[in-house]
Amino acid sequence: MRADAVRNRERIADIARQLFREKGYDAVSMDEVAKTAGVGVGTLYRHFPTKEALYDAAIQAWVETVNAAADKALAGEGAPRERLLAWFEAYVEFLTRHKGAAWRITSAMGDDDSPFAAKCRTYLNANQRVVDTLAGEGALRGDVDAMQLCRLVGGVAAVVDNSELSADAARSMLAVVADGVLAA
Template identity: 40%
Template sequence: MRLPIAGGGPAERADAARNRQKILRAAARLVAARGADALALDEVAAAAGVGVGTVYRRFADRGVLAQALLDERERRFQEAFISGPPPLGPGAPALERIRAFLHAFVDRLEEQGTLLMVAETATPKARFETGAYRLHHSHLAGLLAEARPGTDAHFLADALLAPLAAAQFVHQRENDLSVERIKAGLDQLLG
């Protein structure tokens, strides 16, 4: 069963869906060939064989396009922490689930960090305006409230998500911090 991604949009016409898929395939090819930093809407339009206006109607900027490229991986991540096996999914104590969530997020950043960085930094508040961020925050806040009753779970959820900003992660990896060291640091934050 496919879960609707938090913040997902309405159904689309068949021709619009075909164009969307052409655009996404072309964008994925460009990112694979040249990296996420090279993602440009006019080049995507040319590679997809559609007009630039068609791309801009679907994707207002490269951040929105990057989010669309990340959609399937985000769905799998959500399914894992909502209904997957413990400790990431239900059935483990709250602190174990928080740790598993943070570690899985780091793994995702390792896999797609530069593309996530494009998605999160296209506009000043892009990271916080996605349904995915709101779901991640809500999930962590609920687990934190369970694990540490009486704490400000909403603030702590933001505090735990802050070091998982893609730009922060990419910066750390470029400065020789290993994935294991980043995960260990997050474990230390959990105390």
């Protein structure tokens, strides 16, 4: 790809990321992204043939950020419960960065045909590392798996994203989830 095409693609993804964060996925149109990015609609569609492809590119930077957050939570000091809660809080924060993303991503978990499949795999893989680490320490119940964590914590994130709950209320729900998955 030519240097100017790469710059256009990156600018479009950056603008889309800002718009999705500010307005939510449903409220952003492809025309609005093109206009705000200062490119023609044809240029936008050449790089991103669908809104889902644009959304995926706009939040691709999350892959590294999500992995770093999981690693940070697992490497943190403290009991398994505190490390698990640190990860859960980071996970909810990621899912609620873009209005409407929490339920979209959580409901797409396990659907390889979803336009959000790459994001789902990123979160699933991060949760798998958390499960593997904490299970290896004997800290999790034996029947807990990464998909369950994605759906449970994603459910809390969806409630937070669609309500006026305080951070304290979210933390208390996450504590209930953590207590439910930790070994007795």
